[in-house]
Amino acid sequence: MYFQSYVFLLLFLPVTLIGYHVLTKLFQKDMGKVYLLLMSFVFYGTFHIAYLFILLSSILFNYSIYKGLSYLHIESKKRLLFVFGLLVNISALVYFKYSNFFIDNINHLFGFSYEFLHILLPVGISFYTFMQIAFLSDVYKKKEVYQYGILEYMLYCSFFPYITSGPIALHHEIIPQFRKKETHNLDWDMLAEGIQLFAYGLGKKVLLADVFGSAVSIGFSDVWKLNSISAFVVMISYTFQIYFDFSGYTDMALGIGKMFHIKLPENFNQPYRSKTIVEFWERWHITLTRFFTKYVYIPLGGNRRGSIITYRNTAIIFLLSGLWHGANWTFVLWGFLHGCFFILTKIWIKKINKIPSILLWLTTFGFLNVTWSIFRADSISQMFSFFNRFRDFSSVEVYNKISASFGGDWQMIAYLLIALVFCLKVPEMTKLAEKKKTGFLPSLSVILILFLAVLSFAKVTTFVYFNF
Amino acid sequence: MKKTKAFVLRVIGIFLSLLILTASLVYVIDPFYLYHKPWFGFEPYLDEAVYQTAGAAKNFDYDSVILGSSMVENFNIAKFDELFGWDTIKLAYSAALMDDYSAILSQVFSTHQVKNLIFPIDNYTMIAKATDSYVPRPEYLYDENRLNDVSYLLNYDVIQRSIQVITNKINNTEPKYETSYFWNRSDFSTATVMHSYLYERTTTAWNDEESDFLVANALENVAVLGSYIEQYPDTKFYVFFPPYNVMFWDYKILMGHKDATLEMNQRIIEYFLQFDNVEIYYFMDKEDLVTDLDYYVDRGHYSPEINDYIMESIANKKHLVTKDNYQQIPQKMNEILDAYDFETVIQLWSNP
Structure with missing residues (x-):
């Protein structure tokens, strides 16, 4: 269920x-x-x-x-x-x-x-x-x-x-x-907060993550049909999908916990605002990072035994984290790259701090996008095929099945922009729900999100067998 | 009252009311006919086979059924009723495989006393496994479990469709029931056939493929229909072999499947010949038809005129296969194919 x-x-x-x-x-x-x-x-x-x-x-x-x-x-x-x-x-x-x-x-x-x-x-x-x-x-x-x-x-x-x-x-x-x-x-306060948080999480999952998800599925099942721009849309869509999916799920979990008067630990804190990869791991899947830090990294010696051991320990954590996400070399590679980037950032942190924030953010966000695509690929060979598509400049149109999955080209652009603003400017839903706003607008938004989400659970697909 | 308590009660109250309203709207309009045939004079219309066929089979009035793939889509049921005096329903299910037909047949026979049933012996269906379906069916529309109907009653696409039904009625733009599944196209021509087929012909690596499974699969498929034929002796079953054109046979020859297909058809015929309540019609050897590609859009799909021809032939018992004439079919097919100048036609269309 x-x-x-x-x-x-x-x-x-x-x-x-x-x-x-x-x-x-x-x-x-x-x-x-x-x-x-x-x-x-x-x-x-x-x-x-x-x-x-x-x-x-x-x-x-x-x-x-x-x-x-x-x-x-x-x-x-x-x-x-x-x-x-x-x-x-x-x-x-x-x-x-x-x-x-x-x-x-x-x-x-x-x-x-x-x-x-x-x-x-x-x-x-x-x-x-x-x-x-x-x-x-x-x-x-x-x-x-x-x-x-x-x-x-x-x-x-x-x-x-x-x-x-x-x-x-x-x-x-x-x-x-x-x-x-x-x-x-x-406790009515907790119940109200829980319902809001659950609704927001459900909305993120069903109304955002699943929309990006269908574009991503099309992209990764028809890799050979992608041109450069389509591959870019698929890549960034997956970056949004995985955040809305996972953080939406976590919001729902936290919301349900609150309905039972149980406060669960938070897992996300606007991760795509991160300026460095080190910051990202303080904001993404926080409870996993906490587990690895407390129960693997520190017992291995943490950062108390010199920089070489510290980097070794960091590398172990990232390889474990990669493998933990799934039994596939794509996850291992993903963990390896994150580990390398993390260690390099730690080594050069003083120099990095002097770089303008916008450049730092762009580099980090770009790195995340590329590595999420590795994470998403079914295999290393599919990953190479996917990245190869970035060199196809044969047309400037997005693969029609992908834009259709958003409802059209303009809707696609709107979804991508809204998602970007959402990730950068809107606080985590836990912070919104904590305010316990109970007026007209919060009520309406919660009702609408719940209603639209429920109506989206099942879909009618028109099966086109003969493409006359 | 505490503000948060009021919020919780308001949200839950309005949310549940909206769900009840939505479900009621879908129940009343019932665009997939899960509960009833159309109320308030709404025109029934079928165009989503996977979703609507089960409901229509269950809830529409009829005494005779045309069940089948795209091979039956262009049958005109008004003409059928006029010619045969039947009250016919056309349950077209494009690309259906036997498991889909089986699901529909069980709805048909459990809810209606069927006098006649027409069914095409589609090569595509016969060579597949009898347990295969075209796409996973939405079981909530097929089973008797009322709890999972929630997937239908609270479904954005179904609501959209319900609203469309209402606006069509208001604007007087309701599509006519008789035109359900009828193709709205006029590009039946040799050019259409050859363009699509030659592309496939030149881009496929043709090897002689395994053909042992053909007869085995076909016999399993026909046995599904056979169980209904046996169980309902008062129902007359009309099965027909659709007139695929010569390019279908070119395709089978390239695959190394021609003889196995002819053999398979013979075994299917033998199977049906054992029943008194089955009439078999064979149109594949109607030479003037299958060699004239202007009636087609590809190697199998034909124009409404051919559907009319099939209908009239059944009415006049033309092309009826009997115990006395069925053994000559393979020889006649081979004669037609030997006489047809594939090379010239393919050459001609390869270099337009």
């Missing part, structure tokens, strides 16, 4: 929300939590029932390790148990996510023909695995003695707003909120 579906918006969300608030009001707070946990399982189970068993196994395994770590007092045994827990989590992630990638590469390298495994990749496995790795690390380092019950831990790992795509919320941000007394009262 996706947020942008009839069943979620018109059935699942109202039933879960009303049920939760009624149960917590009528009965004790734990009833609400149990209900929310069950509904989270229903949400996650709709993707595939097998995923639910994998999730449950992961939760129960990690909870046992947590209990073991809390029980043990001998450091060496604790360390052994922690490393064991870590290895199991990473192995599960590697098995589900990368088995076929390894098989494919081994086949290529050595000319073998091992068959691909029929493995389903459980939705959100990397999110809940990272959340639990972070949790075990915190427990192992024993900063605090956490006293988490199984129910609240299960709910933390499977809470439906973030289970599939984040944000990567940390246990100490979420579980205390489940416990707070006021969390269980219906």
